[in-house]
Amino acid sequence: MSGLPEDGARLPAAILAVGDELLDGGQLDTNSTWLGARLAERGWRVRSVTLLGDDEEAIAARLGELARGARLVILTGGLGPTLDDVTRQAVARATGRELRLDAGVVEEIRARFHSVGREMAPSNERQALVPEGAAILPNAVGTAPGFRLEHEGCWIVSLPGPPRELSHMVEEELLPWMAAAYPEAPPPRAARFHLFGLPESDFATRAGDWMARDAWPLMGVCASGRVLTVRIDGTGPKGSEADETFARRVADFRERFAETIFSEEEPSTAVVLGRLLLAEGVSFACAESCTGGEIASRLVAVPGISAVLREGFVAYSNEAKVARLGVDPALLEAHGAVSAEVAAAMARGAAEVSGARLALSTTGVAGPGGGSEEKPVGLVHVGVALDGEVATHELRLPPRGREIIRDWAATSACELARRALVRVLPGGPASGTR
Numbered sequence: 001m002s003g004l005p006e007d008g009a010r011l012p013a014a015i016l017a018v019g020d021e022l023l024d025g026g027q028l029d030t031n032s033t034w035l036g037a038r039l040a041e042r043g044w045r046v047r048s049v050t051l052l053g054d055d056e057e058a059i060a061a062r063l064g065e066l067a068r069g070a071r072l073v074i075l076t077g078g079l080g081p082t083l084d085d086v087t088r089q090a091v092a093r094a095t096g097r098e099l100r101l102d103a104g105v106v107e108e109i110r111a112r113f114h115s116v117g118r119e120m121a122p123s124n125e126r127q128a129l130v131p132e133g134a135a136i137l138p139n140a141v142g143t144a145p146g147f148r149l150e151h152e153g154c155w156i157v158s159l160p161g162p163p164r165e166l167s168h169m170v171e172e173e174l175l176p177w178m179a180a181a182y183p184e185a186p187p188p189r190a191a192r193f194h195l196f197g198l199p200e201s202d203f204a205t206r207a208g209d210w211m212a213r214d215a216w217p218l219m220g221v222c223a224s225g226r227v228l229t230v231r232i233d234g235t236g237p238k239g240s241e242a243d244e245t246f247a248r249r250v251a252d253f254r255e256r257f258a259e260t261i262f263s264e265e266e267p268s269t270a271v272v273l274g275r276l277l278l279a280e281g282v283s284f285a286c287a288e289s290c291t292g293g294e295i296a297s298r299l300v301a302v303p304g305i306s307a308v309l310r311e312g313f314v315a316y317s318n319e320a321k322v323a324r325l326g327v328d329p330a331l332l333e334a335h336g337a338v339s340a341e342v343a344a345a346m347a348r349g350a351a352e353v354s355g356a357r358l359a360l361s362t363t364g365v366a367g368p369g370g371g372s373e374e375k376p377v378g379l380v381h382v383g384v385a386l387d388g389e390v391a392t393h394e395l396r397l398p399p400r401g402r403e404i405i406r407d408w409a410a411t412s413a414c415e416l417a418r419r420a421l422v423r424v425l426p427g428g429p430a431s432g433t434r
């Protein structure tokens with residue numbers, strides 16, 4: 001622990017995600033990832049995440065095991081109105097309690113249906129069944145309420161499966177209750193960084209013993225596409241010495257990896273670019289070939305982006321590049337569509353046609369066919385036009401499939417555009433990284 005006493009420790013928690021659809025590939029379990037992050041921010045450590053189908057006996061057995069080793073177990077899913085929604089029955093079985101029908105919940109569900117001009121189906125009454133002695137967690141955006149109960153020193157919390165309902169209940173009901181119920185939870189002390197373009201192996205080399213499992217603060221890294229997310233966890237020791245040690249590590253990290261950090265909050269290079277465009281009032285356009293509109297799609301996820309996003313072109317064919325963007329046919333003939341020269345012409349054309357100050361282009365070989373020795377699958381050229389000047393960048397992406405190449409190309413292009421813009425902003429590169 002680097003000489004610091006461990007006078008605080010994260011409280012143990014577990015997550016049990018329920019649903020046949022989570023096991024057969026019908027739906028991804030995004031809830032557990034989100035919950036784990038929210039709990040970690042508040043001084044908890046999720047020791048395990050379990051996925052189970054809609055099997056009452058299996059859920060009850062696993063819940064009993066988890067409750068013996070955790071202070072908090074959160075179940076997600078299985079609170080709907082159909083017969084395969086058996087989470088409430090499993091919790092009752094695991095804790096030795098009877099289910100009871102909560103009349104107040106029945107009326108709340110009925111009122112929700114009436115508010116949209118519908119009658120409540122009899123099956124919805126199942127959602128008002130809760131284990132005896134459990135406290136209700138209201139569901140402001142759905143029909144299934146959650147509940148919590150204490151069992152042999154462990155709090156068991158059951159939440160609905162739809163992510164929108166779950167996240168609202170966690171933020172509005174669960175987290176405020178947890179802050180009051182567990183005042184001994186260590187205060188959050190953590191930092192998160194998002195890095196672009198640095199291979200995980202190179203990061204490990206440069207991070208050195210910061211990554212040691214007995215180091216403090218604890219550092220972890222997760223790779224997603226071309227982005228590394230690094231979390232520095234300072235949970236544990238208390239006091240000014242620990243505060244200073246943690247702050248020093250965070251400052252040292254910023255300095256050591258300054259050229260690769262693009263955000264300390266948002267992991268999407270497109271969202272970071274979009275927010276920077278809005279903050280600086282810089283108009284933008286994009287001309288996409290191999291990414292097929294992916295960049296524009298990501299940018300329109302940023303609220304208010306209409307103030308700066310002028311146009312998006314999906315100029316896939318050579319004819320479209322000529323007709324829509326003014327690419328010289330001689331360039332296409334001499335260099336081919338996948339070339340730095342055409343990428344530059346596409347970016348310049350998008351800027352001129354739209355009147356945007358910053359324009360971005362992509363052209364490449366997404367595969368699985370169409371590659372050659374000279375231009376293999378995964379070769380992508382990116383053009384960035386800013387204030388009349390055009391730069392190009394060549395990407396050599398691994399041929400791991402068409403969707404991955406398109407995804408990584410869009411991620412890379414947005415970060416290259418952000419870096420180009422940051423360089424010309426007052427204050428230089430540091431002004432747009434965070």
